[in-house]
Structure formats: C-alpha cells, structure tokens
Amino acid sequence: VESQQIIVEVNHCVSAVPVNVTSCVGHCRSSSMYSAAANSMMHQCECCHEATTSMKQVELTCADGSTLQHSYxxxxxxxxxxxxxxxGATTRAQRRRRR
Structure with a gap:
C-alpha cells in the first residue's frame, strides 16, 4: 500500500488540508514465455487490487462558505x-523503455 497527500476537490468544494490517499501499486507478476508444447507464447498477468478498504470522511469547504462531508x-x-x-497491450512506460 502506497500513500500520498492530496487536496480533495468535489463540485468546486475543497479540503482545507491535504488528505492521505492510499493505493495499490505494482509488485505483481506478469510474464511472456515461449511454450514448445503449445508452440506459442504463454502469458501470465497479475494486477494489484485492493483487498480491504475502509471508508473515510473529509470536510470540504465550498466557494460560498458552506461545508459538506465527502466520503472516500x-x-x-x-x-x-x-x-x-x-x-499486444503495453503501457506507456513499457513503450518508453524500449526506445
């Protein structure tokens, strides 16, 4: 789990302070390997997904001075x-590395 601090903005309302937002990034396997038995390339792809989450709330202040609670x-x-x-799918980062 990685985290970063961001200002939350929803419908022109913003958080007064940065909010800690977490995400799942990388660390999962993927591969392409030739298989003589299948006479083709065999692919294994794993993607990083959230396993458990919790709901958090942040107070947002709107341009007119009102506030609202936002759940994330x-x-x-x-x-x-x-x-x-x-x-044939590649990410932009993979294409850049090949150059």
Whole structure:
C-alpha cells in the first residue's frame, strides 16, 4: 500500500488540508514465455487490487462558505489477482523503455 497527500476537490468544494490517499501499486507478476508444447507464447498477468478498504470522511469547504462531508475509500491492504492478458497491450512506460 502506497500513500500520498492530496487536496480533495468535489463540485468546486475543497479540503482545507491535504488528505492521505492510499493505493495499490505494482509488485505483481506478469510474464511472456515461449511454450514448445503449445508452440506459442504463454502469458501470465497479475494486477494489484485492493483487498480491504475502509471508508473515510473529509470536510470540504465550498466557494460560498458552506461545508459538506465527502466520503472516500481508503485502501488498507492489497493483493495480486490473475487477469486475462491483452494481446499486444503495453503501457506507456513499457513503450518508453524500449526506445
């Protein structure tokens, strides 16, 4: 679980202070490997997903001076989940590394 501090903005209302927002990032396996038995490339893809979350609230202040409570999900733990690999799909980061 990674975290970062952000200002939350919803419908022109903003949090007075930065809010700690968590996310699941990387650390899951993916591979492409030739299989002689299948005479083709075999792909394994895992994506990082939230396993447990909790609801948090932050007070937002609007331009007219009013306030409202905004609820958001906080990632508590992450896990790797097997996904179907998309043929030929690459991320921008992967394309940049190849150059």
């Amino acid at each position: 999900s906080q990632v508590e733990s992450c896990r790797c989940r097997t996904e179907t690999c998309s043929a």
